[in-house]
Amino acid sequence: MHVILDFDGTITVNDTVDQLANFAVAFQEAQDAEDASTKRARGEDGDWEARWTGIVDKYLADHKEHKAGYTPAEDARKTLEHELEFLRSLHGVDCKSIHRLRDARLFAGMAPDCLYEGGRQAVERGEDSENQDKKHTVHLRPGFAAFLEQTAAQRKWPVSIISVNWSDAWIRGVLRADDGDRKDTDIQVFANKVTDSGAIIPNFPRQNAPADLDHDHDDNVPFASCSDKVEALEAAVAAAARSRPEWSRALVYMGDSTTDLECLVHAGRNKDGGGGGIAMANGDGPATSKLIQTLVRLGYAVPHVSEADRFQRPRSADEGDAPRLAWARDYEEILASKILD
Template identity: 35%
Template sequence: MHLVFDFDGTITQKDTISELVASAVNKPPTSRQHGLQTAWGRVVEDYLADYKQYTANHRPSEAERTSVAQEVRFLAGMKRVEEASLDRVGRSGVFAGLKPDDLYQAGVDAAEAGRVEIRDGFREIVELAGQRGWQTDIISVNWSSAFIRGVLHPYSIPITANGTSTDGHIHGPESLDSRLTTSTDKLKALNHVAAGTQDRVVYFGDSTTDMECLLHQDGVVIAADEESSLPQTLRRVGVEVPHVGKRRDARANVCWARDFGEVLASETLEE
């Protein structure tokens, strides 16, 4: 078996980009911090404006997208929006001058201080994978693989994610020919890490950037409840998403769970 995890909001209790950026902004001398905070604020505003325009103009609209293919096309179209935003992040200078070791330590500090929390059951599921000889991987659209490694410093799991250069720009993982930003990008990464094996792949994710990976073979949506955003999106496009405890009865390839403890209790990984 091959367990593949998203990072933000899946392994972690919530998204960590704000913590990553705060770590970067607070690193330079105090005299530069206000300017970086202002620059970051503009990055966020511009991204939200682009996203709003894209979603407003895309056809079919959200309510009219009722198939997986329609939703995948919508998500793929976000590539332009995401790439433009990453370019702005680079120009903002937020990560300029920071080395991978700096961001690794920022991840360690955030985890040890409790600012980034790991979801219940993750340690146990990784331990089970080790005992069974299962392969594990992380695929993330996060901007810093070094930061992820820092947060997860007690673990040794291969990570496919973006990285930052010392000039502050964001680059893609070495294994891909582009930056990792969309659902389609993550599926390419999944195909890469799963190449050459016939093992059953179980993917864990929490957002629409995980959609194609979740549907690849077997998927577990990490969500607070069945009315969370991603389960609703999947149901809208015709994919039933039972709770992990009812997965076997429903014969579903995708299910949802609140945490990894529920996954272990369900015996989903024993099938």
Template identity: 25%
Template sequence: MTAAIKQAAQRTPLVLALDFDMTLTISDTISNVAETARRKNPEYRDFQWFVNEYIKDHRTFYTQWEPQIAEHRTKGTVDRSFMDKYLEALRPVETASLDRINRHGILANVTRAEFAAAGRDVQFRPGATTFINHFIHCSYNCSICVVSVNWSKDFIHGALSANGVDTEKGRISIYANDMEFGSTGLSTGRLAPKLVVAKDKGEVVEGFKREVTEEHGCNPLVVYAGDSPTDLPALLDADVGLLIGDNSSPIDWCGWLGVEFGVQRTGTKENSSVLYKLASWDKAIATVEGHLK
């Protein structure tokens, strides 16, 4: 065994868990998935109707929760338990949206290849591909997963490949809500909801971590990158959290929770955790490398 191989074997394994929309991508891509099906089903209800219904439900939800949030902020009692309760309360809103999609069948009659091809039109944030490929090709024992509430694994895979991610060399697991496909190879128009709210994403990351722990016989360093409140529990539970972009909502929640960016925190977890606020991916490699040395 060479010295380099021995050194790699001794290093702590690394888990990179990555949100997709607005974390890797420069814009939300759910509409791209819907438009792919719309071209096959022009007679079906326009996707904007589903967006409008979702917005109405979300406004109603926030109107109901705004007084509670304001009260807790005034008293200084916003804590992790309250945040988790708030994020879980979004489940009926998200489930209702998916139910509407399923009832109207607007995602029907598309092949996996067509969804993958649509993903090739997606543009990643500058530096995101460089970040992923760096850890694919580095000497660390690195396992990577994409954890997304998006509607098509094939679409995500197509976007990864088109943006230059070395999916051939890197083992990248994709966890997302996915279409059901019939014996003809066409989508049935029904989604199988697996990732709906923040809790679901956190459970996927924990499961992936357990797999890597069993594989290597020791706990990995878990890095999670996300951009929204739906990512916050996973960001806070990771050894290293990377809050990407300038979405004000997760920044507000961190302020209410008393979480300081770039400051090591010790909670009930075995190891300390730290959350970084990064405007872009430019400093992400150096940030993670600093925790691997």
């Protein structure tokens, strides 16, 4: 079995984009404090908090406008094809926002080891029950360490992470905080990375980058959409096949947002030895998760893992092309359900 995980909201309880950006803001403010006279002489605006807030506001406005003008509307999209067309259409909106990050130089000068340490410290703050600093704190979903122990360590299953997060180094720092003894090479990460100039580009060679975007600054288009994640999934599967050719192509994918929809269905339809997709959600999943609600709107059954059949069972004729899907609040529920056994 090959386990592939989304990062934000899947390994972590919530999205960590704000925490990553807040770490970058603090870094740039510290740099400015060391070189304040030079910044003033150049007339540079050092209000990094305002730069980040402006990027968020413009993204939200772009997303709202795009969604309002898109047809068919959400409640009329009843097929997977229609939903994927909408999700893919958001690629330009996401890339425009990532390019604003580049132009604002929010991550300029941040080396990988700095971002790695930032991720590690964010989880350590989350483990401190007295720490109330939510702007710089990351929480992992319960049972994640035990889940990795059972899958990667005991069963020797390949485990990969694919994420549209802006920093693979940040992700690795979060993972290291979870288990300092685990080797970084034990888990392959397919995500974006931060360059010296502050540009955000994929950390793996792109195959299907859209041709209609501005490449004046970067040769590589940022890794941002649901279709990008499918490309990363295929890269992860190929890498696992090269390193562990003895393993079957059974595939389990876990994600929490609509950018994970295509990967979940892909894994759920896999006929090479079983597999499935698990939607991670907080609280009462079907009532609170946009991803689960979208899957149900498209006609898919998404039972809780405690009520779902095991993924590794032989595929029966009456299943047809229906993807094997389930949902869970955390990794403790997944382990207790034995859905992967």
